Amino acid sequence: MDNKDKLKKRLENIWQPPDFANFFESVIKKPTRLIKKGAVLFNFGDPLNCIYFIQEGFVKLYRLSDEGRETTIYLYGPGNILGIRALTSEDETARHYAEAITDLKMLTIPRWEYLEILTQNPEYVVDLTHTFMQRLNYTERKLEGFIAQDVVTRVAIFLADVIERFYQGGRKGQITLPLKLTHQRISEFTGSFRETITLALHKLEDLKIIKMKRSEVIVLDLAKLEKIARINKI
Template identity: 20%
Template sequence: MPNQNQCPHGGDHSESCDACDFAPASVWSDMPADFMTSLAERKTVRKLKRGNYLFHQGDPCDAVFRLLSGVLLLRKGDHDGNSLVVRMVRPGSTLGYRALVRGEVHSVSAHCATEVVVCHIPARAARWAFEQNRALERDFVANLVRDIDQIEDQALNMLTLCVRDRVLVLLYQMAEHFGRDEGEALCIDTPVSKSDMAAMLGIARESMSRCIRLIEEQGLLRFHHDGVVAPCRKRFQAAVDAILGEVAPKSEDDRPASNG
């Protein structure tokens, strides 16, 4: 029978918290060794396939999660059953803490945009950890505040850009995980719909449609049903660099492509 704590992700992540890629930068990094050993006995590492859900909006919060690899989309549903993506979560992020401390259900659903690996810390184990080490609890609160500040800063930065530039920057960010090179072109298998992108950027669907037409007329991107293509990757890169104010040339290793 396989060890439930053994990470199934090709050996990239160990069951040992000390060996975790994110441990040095996490709130757990300064915890005593015996404390971390006890915690490791309580947590598990889970692997979920693309398309699955880590949790659903309205589910009781029964765990805190650390995203070790992959990308999650946080979806918010309304009373009519419509669901829109509100945020894209990358490795190193912690999920579930706010709902845990408030004693509330999850306010969003966590949808796997790719295959993901998470460190699963049951709610009882998380509460035990906070009771055993109040400094850890304070660090979690401080991290939560920093996350909120970062989200607000990113939202503010996006709002200072015109609609066209917001769309280009978002697609550039998606290319990190969902892009692949095809000759001189860059293909982005976008994990969200155009409506989702509009919601993430805080723009109306009509504005999104007009923006897409403009970008296509400029020859920067071509939008398809299941993705986006930049016919000239270097031109797309240059356009994003101009938006972000980056003047230093990018090396081949810095280009936005993956999965290829």
């Protein structure tokens, strides 16, 4: 199958989610790297000369204010790629910090090599479009939470997003989030103070929507959580 046919086939199934695992593991074939929790993948201002594919674990993308307060911008997890800004921007320096919040298994490839492989596998450019749209949707949801000025809504949006993007099981019954979350971690992701996050989580527990077990979040009623988050399925 030539490049034109491969691209045509992918466009005929454009609604299907990206399969970066197949791309990195069967096309690129790089060795797996093991990264320890707490490791910084890149700092603000560092050159973005690599593309990262996460096989296992989670990475947070964040910024620091002049006062040193951290705001988490995005959560990356299994199946996600990190560093694609370097593919689409003339400024190839990082605008954020990236840190492993769990142990990681990941693959990396130099930017130039990734672009070269895309010329031979143009169907995977469609997957990059999916990735941009996913992040745009996340930004819109997060903005909704800030506009609402309602911390319970912010927390619901965040938890529902983690489930939608990373939970591999069914949607019925109890759902245990695949990422352990402390109150402090949730506050960083939602741009809220830790004390208000604690109150919001207690309210969701009182409503029998979630249950907290140390840093484990168990969703008891996904429908109610999504109703609070006001998620519109397309």
